[in-house]
Amino acid sequence: MRGKLLPLAGLYLVQGLPYGLQSGLLPMLLRAGGLSLTRVGLAKVLYAPWLFKLVWAPLLDTWGSPRAWLTLSTAALGLVCGLLAALPPAEAGRAELPITVAVLLLLLNLGAAVQDVALDTLAVQLLSPAELGPGNTVQVVAYKLGAALAGGGLLALVPNLSWPWLFLLLAATYWLAASLAWAAPALQLPWPQPSKLPHHTQHLNLRDLLAVSGTLWTAGFVFTYKLGEQGASNLFPLLLLDRGLSAPELGLWNGVGAVTCSIAGSSLGGALLARHWKLLPLLRSVLWFRLGGLAYQSTLLFYLDILGSRLGPGTVLRGAALLSLCLQHFLGGLVTTATFTLMMRCSQLAPSALQATHYSLLATLELLGKLLLGTLAGALADSLGLSLCFSLFLALSATPVLYLGLAPRTLA
Incomplete structure (x- = not known):
């Protein structure tokens, strides 16, 4: 092996x-x-x-x-x-x-x-x-x-x-x-x-895929669950660059540090599921934690935007910004692991001849949702301003928490 x-x-x-x-x-x-x-x-x-x-x-x-x-x-x-x-x-x-x-x-x-x-x-x-x-x-x-x-x-x-x-x-x-x-x-x-x-x-007929129990709900969830997180994670590092962090330092934290935290979050999600945590309650919990982390990040950004502060070396604000960056990637890894498990569980309800195509459909929608806000985040920031833009991201991150309450019993 x-x-x-x-x-x-x-x-x-x-x-x-x-x-x-x-x-x-x-x-x-x-x-x-x-x-x-x-x-x-x-x-x-x-x-x-x-x-x-x-x-x-x-x-x-x-x-x-x-x-x-x-x-x-x-x-x-x-x-x-x-x-x-x-x-x-x-x-x-x-x-x-x-x-x-x-x-x-x-x-x-x-x-x-x-x-x-x-x-x-x-x-x-x-x-x-x-x-x-x-x-x-x-x-x-x-x-x-x-x-x-x-x-x-x-x-x-x-x-x-x-x-x-x-x-x-x-x-x-x-x-x-x-x-x-x-x-x-x-x-x-x-x-x-x-x-x-x-x-x-x-x-293969698309209607056959959508007829699988729980598919329409899961398709809606995977398309929307990353919208707010993806918008914030694409903009926040660029805004830190504007506030005084150097490109090499930010690249280290947003690259190596963030991926390390994301891997840790994904590993924790897998370990919790392996210990027989129920999927939907676990997903609801991690979504709430992610919403809290984004609220912390948004508050920090509002403060920097209002005061026009710079993130000088050794300042508390600099440490808080980098902590927020890593925390969101850790929570994002947790959410992603639980969501991909949900996608696989839904695909297992499909006939064996459709399972691979069914999972590919969900994976494509998941990617499309991430690309949508990643592509539009800069335009939203330029047109709405940072405060309204991150308020929108908070609202979008709250949506999947509420939507989870509509999950069909077949996915429990």
């Missing part, structure tokens, strides 16, 4: 790099370069390829092997990073993302989404039922570590590494990972025969 998990861990770590790059590193570089919060937020539209994984996933089932798709997509990511190394993130005197950079970032997300499907398919084929637990633990932890390295670790190197050198480093990492995907003995699988699926399995 170790022979399988070690190369999978390396590949999942590399898979987390694009998310960390665009959620942690890129917003800081763009904001420091003079782009508005609206422009920084709209850059998240480039995540769009992740919403269409179900469109090209059948190609991976019917053409070639998962290992071949994984190798090609990873090598392609290295090529895109090599091209990005030759282009600046923003042209001098222009408060917008250059179109060539935006197109390359879109291609980066497309390659990462294909890589995600290929790696998950390879893991499913490689791991036995007894290995699925350790395999999924490796997946979550390695992915978050990769996101932390790209979002915080690379940002800490910005004073010493320019934009070109950062992306050349990423390109070399991807090409090394592509070599690992192709050559690692533990990842070798027989070349599959072309799939000959019955016609009716290729065109």
